[in-house]
Amino acid sequence: MSAITLKNVIKKYGAVQVVHGVDLDIDEGEFVVLLGPSGCGKTTTLRMVAGLEDVSGGELSIGGQVVNNVAPKDRGVAMVFQNYALYPHMTVKKNMEFALRPLKLDKAEVDKRINDTAAILGLGELLERRPVQLSGGQRQRVAMGRAMVRTPDVFLFDEPLSNLDAKLRTQVRWEIGKLHQRLGTTVLYVTHDQVEAMTLADKVVIMRDGYVEQVGTPEEVYTAPQSTFVATFIGSPSMNMIEAKVVAERLEANGFSMPLPDRFQGKVTEGQAVTIGVRPIEIKRVAASSTGAMQANVEVTEYLGNEALLDLRVGPHELVAEVPADQRVEPGKVIHIALNEGAIHLFDTVSGRTLSE
Amino acid sequence: MAYIRKRNKRIFLIFLLPAMLVLFLTTIYPMLYAGYLSFRSYDLAKLFVPRVFVGWSNYGEILGSSEFLHALVTTFKLMAMTLSVQLVLGVGIALIVTQKLPGMPLARTLLMIPMMISPVIVGLVWLFLYFPELGYLNYFLSFLGFDSIPWITSTDWALWAIAIADIWQWTPFVMMGTAAALQSLSPEPYEAAMIDGNSRWDVFTRVTLPQLKPVLVSLMFLRAIDAFKIYDIIFVLTKGGPGDSTEVLSMFIYRQSFTFWRMGVGAAASFVSLVIIVVLITLFFKSLNRDQVS
Ligand SMILES: Nc1ncnc2c1ncn2[C@@H]1O[C@H](COP(=O)(O)OP(=O)(O)O)[C@@H](O)[C@H]1O
Ligand SMILES: [Mg+2]
Numbered sequence: 001m002s003a004i005t006l007k008n009v010i011k012k013y014g015a016v017q018v019v020h021g022v023d024l025d026i027d028e029g030e031f032v033v034l035l036g037p038s039g040c041g042k043t044t045t046l047r048m049v050a051g052l053e054d055v056s057g058g059e060l061s062i063g064g065q066v067v068n069n070v071a072p073k074d075r076g077v078a079m080v081f082q083n084y085a086l087y088p089h090m091t092v093k094k095n096m097e098f099a100l101r102p103l104k105l106d107k108a109e110v111d112k113r114i115n116d117t118a119a120i121l122g123l124g125e126l127l128e129r130r131p132v133q134l135s136g137g138q139r140q141r142v143a144m145g146r147a148m149v150r151t152p153d154v155f156l157f158d159e160p161l162s163n164l165d166a167k168l169r170t171q172v173r174w175e176i177g178k179l180h181q182r183l184g185t186t187v188l189y190v191t192h193d194q195v196e197a198m199t200l201a202d203k204v205v206i207m208r209d210g211y212v213e214q215v216g217t218p219e220e221v222y223t224a225p226q227s228t229f230v231a232t233f234i235g236s237p238s239m240n241m242i243e244a245k246v247v248a249e250r251l252e253a254n255g256f257s258m259p260l261p262d263r264f265q266g267k268v269t270e271g272q273a274v275t276i277g278v279r280p281i282e283i284k285r286v287a288a289s290s291t292g293a294m295q296a297n298v299e300v301t302e303y304l305g306n307e308a309l310l311d312l313r314v315g316p317h318e319l320v321a322e323v324p325a326d327q328r329v330e331p332g333k334v335i336h337i338a339l340n341e342g343a344i345h346l347f348d349t350v351s352g353r354t355l356s357e
Numbered sequence: 358m359a360y361i362r363k364r365n366k367r368i369f370l371i372f373l374l375p376a377m378l379v380l381f382l383t384t385i386y387p388m389l390y391a392g393y394l395s396f397r398s399y400d401l402a403k404l405f406v407p408r409v410f411v412g413w414s415n416y417g418e419i420l421g422s423s424e425f426l427h428a429l430v431t432t433f434k435l436m437a438m439t440l441s442v443q444l445v446l447g448v449g450i451a452l453i454v455t456q457k458l459p460g461m462p463l464a465r466t467l468l469m470i471p472m473m474i475s476p477v478i479v480g481l482v483w484l485f486l487y488f489p490e491l492g493y494l495n496y497f498l499s500f501l502g503f504d505s506i507p508w509i510t511s512t513d514w515a516l517w518a519i520a521i522a523d524i525w526q527w528t529p530f531v532m533m534g535t536a537a538a539l540q541s542l543s544p545e546p547y548e549a550a551m552i553d554g555n556s557r558w559d560v561f562t563r564v565t566l567p568q569l570k571p572v573l574v575s576l577m578f579l580r581a582i583d584a585f586k587i588y589d590i591i592f593v594l595t596k597g598g599p600g601d602s603t604e605v606l607s608m609f610i611y612r613q614s615f616t617f618w619r620m621g622v623g624a625a626a627s628f629v630s631l632v633i634i635v636v637l638i639t640l641f642f643k644s645l646n647r648d649q650v651s
Contacts, residue, residue, distance in 0.1 A: 052548050073554025085545035089567045098563065102554035150553065 010057035036207035078147035255315020277345035401618035447531025480593025578641035
């Protein structure tokens with residue numbers, strides 16, 4: 001039985017539709033990340049699952065039961081908010097107690113739950129402090145603790161790390177992952193940060209302008225992007241995109257030409273406008289004499305320690321190549337490169353959909 | 358630098374001078390003069406009797422007089438009546454007008470009108486409403502089949518009549534301050550409570566009220582200081598009567614000074630009232646500071 005199911009779920013604010021029919025299946029215990037740029041409808045979708053926003057159309061089920069019209073408190077979910085949403089006048093302990101109040105547990109059970117959660121999250125020392133007396137990372141953990149004490153069936157997270165500095169973000173991200181392994185509770189997690197998505201998710205849901213672009217494991221969305229949007233959104237630095245045309249079994253672009261790899265035979269038609277996608281790491285430096293070598297001007301070199309990023313110009317095209325640091329060259333030099341044919345992606349330029357399948 | 362700083366110091370004095378002059382002429386000098394008077398026997402009705410120094414005897418007279426104590430008690434009684442109702446009504450209305458419902462911004466604006474009317478006018482308006490026989494209130498009461506109420510002519514009702522007018526005028530003040538505080542509260546904890554399933558009552562008493570408390574305490578102190586000085590409405594409606602049933606401190610002072618022309622006694626009573634107000638204001642600032650510390 002799946003923990004959460006969305007069937008063609010729609011959200012409208014007045015006449016404006018912001019979520020256009022989302023379909024999604026979340027299994028028991030799965031860690032699912034909604035990923036997409038700001039404004040694409042992630043928070044709205046999450047808030048519909050929480051019950052903080054009405055569903056304008058479609059069907060939303062939790063634990064096999066349709067909950068479109070079920071009050072938030074009866075959905076068995078707990079939410080961790082972007083700004084933590086702690087009660088500012090209550091101590092950490094009181095915050096957790098207040099979340100437990102509706103469950104009407106006896107005092108011993110309340111204390112046990114709070115102490116257990118505090119131990120897991122390392123909040124023991126902080127129980128008598130109020131939110132203003134805590135750092136950002138500590139508030140974040142209190143917010144998680146307040147959600148955990150209720151032992152919900154589903155955790156909802158809305159950009160929980162966005163208010164933390166880079167170092168803390170890595171640490172808390174790791175803690176969230178560990179916590180999920182330990183508790184095994186279903187998680188629906190919203191972020192615009194692909195690193196969070198890739199590291200935490202069992203399943204990534206990539207959203208764009210209120211539509212789901214692709215659903216898959218982190219590996220699937222990285223290695224088999226279904227659209228140019230997913231291809232450029234996932235991976236850092238972004239995948240290079242070259243607009244080309246299919247001409248006589250070759251991919252021809254202005255000042256750039258390569259044979260059509262065999263695996264695309266029959267999937268493209270003569271004269272079709274296609275977009276070649278190639279990750280920076282799949283662009284190699286080669287000798288000038290080797291077959292398929294293209295001449296490229298190095299415009300900028302970024303040294304990153306282990307590797308270096310080269311901003312290249314090939315004819316009218318700008319490409320980024322990621323090379324081992326010892327292969328980097330000074331800006332202004334001319335080098336020769338070749339694309340790893342086995343690793344290129346091909347998209348239909350008009351629809352933006354993949355041609356790899 | 359030093360030169361400029363010195364010059365700036367002198368310029369700042371020049372800018373302050375007009376304000377200080379006004380403050381001196383309208384507040385400090387009268388206050389000092391009242392202080393001087395409070396130690397003299399000064400009877401305007403006996404113009405040619407010298408204004409001799411009488412020590413603390415004016416203070417002794419008022420502190421020992423049952424009339425003064427009665428006025429003091431009446432003042433605090435009226436304060437308790439108006440403040441408690443204003444607090445409950447003000448918070449209640451604030452909770453309603455801060456809901457995201459159509460018409461609420463307009464309602465908020467309209468509800469603030471009483472506060473902007475001069476208290477004398479408020480007194481006159483309520484005089485029309487309370488007027489025995491001809492008043493609108495009694496007209497409506499008889500229309501509905503009730504007996505008419507001797508609003509301002511009975512010792513049982515007069516203080517309530519005053520209180521109602523004051524409540525009508527100043528509940529909006531409490532409402533406005535509370536509404537502003539309510540709107541500054543972060544909405545997210547309320548959503549968290551909604552998901553966790555906390556009851557509305559729990560959310561109000563344990564999330565909203567504690568966060569409003571500093572503002573409510575401030576509003577109540579401001580109202581208390583004002584209520585202590587209440588004068589205009591009473592002057593228009595009852596002039597302290599019937600009998601002495603609505604004689605508050607300010608009416609007592611007025612009567613001593615301008616009815617009996619006993620300036621020295623009136624001044625002494627003013628000083629006692631000043632001391633009480635200073636105590637209230639000090640407590641008010643103390644409570645402000647305590648909020649800032651926590
Ligand atoms: N209460 C609202 N009224 C109208 N439009 C809204 C409201 N909330 C969000 N939106 C719109 O819905 C879209 C999606 O918003 P949101 O779900 O917050 O995006 P995300 O979380 O992915 O950044 C945005 O274009 C936003 O402007
Ligand atoms: Mg968002």
